[in-house]
Structure formats: C-alpha cells, structure tokens
Amino acid sequence: MERDRLRLADLIRSHGDEFQERYGAGLTAEARRALRDVLECRTAALGGQARRCTACGHVEVHYRSCGNRHCPGCGAGKRAAWLEREAELLLPVPYHHVVFTLPAALHALTRRAPRLVYNLLFQSVSATVQEVAADPKYLGAQVGLLLVLHTWGQNLHLHPHVHGLVTAGGLSCDAAGQVEAEPRWRSCRAGFFLPVRVLSRVYRGKFVAGLRAAYRRGEVPGWADEEEFGRWLRGLYAHEWVVYAQPPAPTPEVVLKYLARYVSRVALSESRLLRVADGQVTFTVKDYASGGVQKELTLPVVELLHRWTQHVLPRGFVAARHYGLLANRGRQEKLTLCRQLLWPLAYVVTGVTPAAAEPSACPHCGGGPMVPAGEVAPAWLVAVGATVEVDSS
Numbered sequence: 001m002e003r004d005r006l007r008l009a010d011l012i013r014s015h016g017d018e019f020q021e022r023y024g025a026g027l028t029a030e031a032r033r034a035l036r037d038v039l040e041c042r043t044a045a046l047g048g049q050a051r052r053c054t055a056c057g058h059v060e061v062h063y064r065s066c067g068n069r070h071c072p073g074c075g076a077g078k079r080a081a082w083l084e085r086e087a088e089l090l091l092p093v094p095y096h097h098v099v100f101t102l103p104a105a106l107h108a109l110t111r112r113a114p115r116l117v118y119n120l121l122f123q124s125v126s127a128t129v130q131e132v133a134a135d136p137k138y139l140g141a142q143v144g145l146l147l148v149l150h151t152w153g154q155n156l157h158l159h160p161h162v163h164g165l166v167t168a169g170g171l172s173c174d175a176a177g178q179v180e181a182e183p184r185w186r187s188c189r190a191g192f193f194l195p196v197r198v199l200s201r202v203y204r205g206k207f208v209a210g211l212r213a214a215y216r217r218g219e220v221p222g223w224a225d226e227e228e229f230g231r232w233l234r235g236l237y238a239h240e241w242v243v244y245a246q247p248p249a250p251t252p253e254v255v256l257k258y259l260a261r262y263v264s265r266v267a268l269s270e271s272r273l274l275r276v277a278d279g280q281v282t283f284t285v286k287d288y289a290s291g292g293v294q295k296e297l298t299l300p301v302v303e304l305l306h307r308w309t310q311h312v313l314p315r316g317f318v319a320a321r322h323y324g325l326l327a328n329r330g331r332q333e334k335l336t337l338c339r340q341l342l343w344p345l346a347y348v349v350t351g352v353t354p355a356a357a358e359p360s361a362c363p364h365c366g367g368g369p370m371v372p373a374g375e376v377a378p379a380w381l382v383a384v385g386a387t388v389e390v391d392s393s
C-alpha cells in the first residue's frame with residue numbers, strides 16, 4: 001500500500017506553535033500569510049466544489065487551493081498558462097541558460113532588505129548582459145532575456161541567484177544598445193555565448209555601484225557610518241561573483257523545458273519530503289559537489305520551517321522579468337522584425353496546448369462520470385450558519 005505523502009502543511013500543523021514561539025517575532029507579514037495559506041490549502045477552510053456520480057450518486061468534495069505562489073501544492077495551472085504565453089515569444093534560434101549568483105557576504109543584507117537586494121540583482125544582471133552583448137567586440141547586438149529569481153539552495157539555506165534564458169544572438173545595435181535603423185540579425189559564435197569572466201566583472205561592478213547609490217538614498221540598513229560601509233563595499237571585490245553559462249538549447253522545445261523547470265518553482269517540493277519522527281524531518285537534497293548525487297538531509301522540523309520562510313518574497317515582487325528584445329516596450333515590433341530576418345532559418349515554434357480535461361470516473365463504483373453538484377462553503381461560513389445545498393437529482 002502506498003504511503004500517504006508527507007506535506008508541508010503536516011509539518012506546519014504539528015510544529016507551527018513551536019516554530020512561532022521561536023521565530024514568530026522575526027516573521028514578515030508575507031511569511032505569516034504563506035504559512036496560513038499552506039496550512040489551509042485544499043481543506044474545508046477554503047470551501048470547494050462537490051461532484052456527484054451520475055451512476056451511483058456518490059458525492060465527493062474537492063477543496064479549493066490557496067493560490068499562494070510559495071505553496072508547493074499550487075501553481076501547476078498558472079505555470080501552464082504562463083508557459084503558453086511565453087511560447088508565443090520564442091524565436092527560432094538557440095537559447096543560452098546563464099546563472100548569476102550573489103556571494104555569501106551579501107546574505108545578511110539580503111535578509112534585512114530583500115526587496116532592495118533582489119531588485120538590484122535583476123537590474124545588475126540585465127544591464128550586464130545587455131551591455132556586454134552590445135559591445136561590438138563580443139556581439140554588437142540587442143539580445144532577448146528572460147530572468148527568473150531563485151533564493152534557495154538544496155538545503156534551503158539562502159542562496160540568491162538568477163536564472164536567465166538568453167537568445168543566442170540579436171538585432172544589430174550601437175554600443176549603447178540601441179537597435180540600428182536597418183538592423184541585421186547577429187548570431188553568437190556556435191556553442192558560445194559571451195565571456196563569463198567579463199560578465200562576472202561587469203556584474204559585480206554594477207551591483208556594488210547600485211548598493212553605493214542606494215546607501216546615499218538612505219535605503220541600505222545596517223550601517224550608520226559611511227566610512228565603515230565603504231570598507232564593506234570594497235571588501236565585496238575580494239569575493240568571486242560566480243557566473244556560468246550552459247551550452248545553448250538547440251530548439252524551442254528544449255527552451256520550454258527550461259521554462260517549465262525554472263519558472264514557478266518553489267523552495268521546497270513536497271516530493272522531496274520523506275519522513276518525520278521525533279521532531280525531525282528527512283528530505284532529499286542533490287549534492288552538486290558530488291555530481292548531483294541525491295542524498296538525505298535530516299533537520300529539526302522547526303529549522304526547516306525557518307529556512308522555508310526565508311524564501312517568501314516581498315508582496316507584489318515580480319520574480320520573472322523580460323529585458324532587451326523581450327521587454328514589454330516595443331516587444332511585438334522587435335519580435336516581428338526578428339522573425340522576418342530569421343525566416344530563411346526558421347522552423348515552426350509550437351505553443352503549449354493543455355490537454356482537454358476528461359470527466360473522471362467515480363472512485364466509489366468506477367462507473368458514471370463525476371459531474372458538478374454544487375459549491376461547498378468555506379469552514380468559517382459554515383461556522384456562522386451558512387449552508388450550500390448539493391444537487392442530488
């Protein structure tokens with residue numbers, strides 16, 4: 001018999017009070033909301049829809065999901081719709097997957113001012129890629145970028161980094177990145193994007209300059225003395241700012257797999273949770289230092305919850321952004337021009353079409369399909385006397 005899957009909500013339910021007692025004072029409003037939403041997801045607290053078997057009359061209730069973007073049980077539907085929209089933006093060229101990381105020296109500031117650090121991360125990465133790509137010494141073109149923020153490592157420690165999908169080429173432009181009046185398509189060298197050492201140095205310089213400007217605006221907490229802050233900034237140049245680029249994805253289908261893998265991913269997939277006993281939870285991790293070998297890690301449940309809440313993003317923060325050819329302003333005109341220039345090389349780029357939902361068979365008799373039979377009120381409405389009738393006809 002297959003064991004019941006361990007869920008994050010189970011851990012919150014069993015150890016939430018202990019977690020709140022130890023870490024509750026430092027939680028953001030967004031983290032509190034995420035904990036509550038995950039706990040209530042697909043339960044009577046949110047209500048749902050009843051379905052009735054047309055053959056035997058069996059009735060079952062499907063409770064609503066919470067829709068919180070940090071919930072490991074939600075997001076599949078949103079992800080499919082997002083991928084379908086992204087498919088329309090794909091160009092018939094290879095795409096490079098690049099990753100920009102932040103050194104550990106910035107983690108303390110990230111915890112104090114996540115919105116500042118994550119916005120600077122996006123700004124620095126996008127400006128770096130566009131500036132280096134526009135340099136005629138390297139490419140001399142405006143490329144298209146999709147950047148996605150991740151904040152975690154496999155062990156759930158803070159590890160802010162950005163995954164980028166970048167077109168292996170772009171529209172010819174001047175050194176400032178402005179597309180020429182009569183542009184041509186310029187392709188990257190086969191199998192090569194841009195020099196990662198150059199990207200790393202430019203990226204570091206832009207991020208540090210952004211921090212310095214933010215400090216002058218009074219947006220960097222933790223340093224009252226400007227000289228002390230200046231020494232800390234200079235120390236950042238002693239750290240390696242890791243940037244790496246994978247070989248290009250050759251087809252749009254592979255690009256879509258990248259999108260599915262990195263967009264809408266949450267810090268902890270419930271499929272990684274193995275078991276819980278005596279206040280300890282065991283989950284799987286990939287040991288990238290050993291070639292991605294899967295291992296088990298055991299932590300106190302309270303510590304796992306503490307690590308998970310560190311990855312709840314500020315309210316309204318956009319974690320996937322477009323730049324260059326894919327920026328919202330002028331995007332359709334640029335993509336149309338790109339496709340015209342690439343037409344001799346083009347192949348069909350197919351969208352993501354969700355499969356039509358088939359009526360499910362009754363789990364009780366295995367016969368007639370289950371059909372909608374009415375709404376089920378959330379538990380808080382039931383508590384004050386609200387009722388929802390189920391159609392039994």
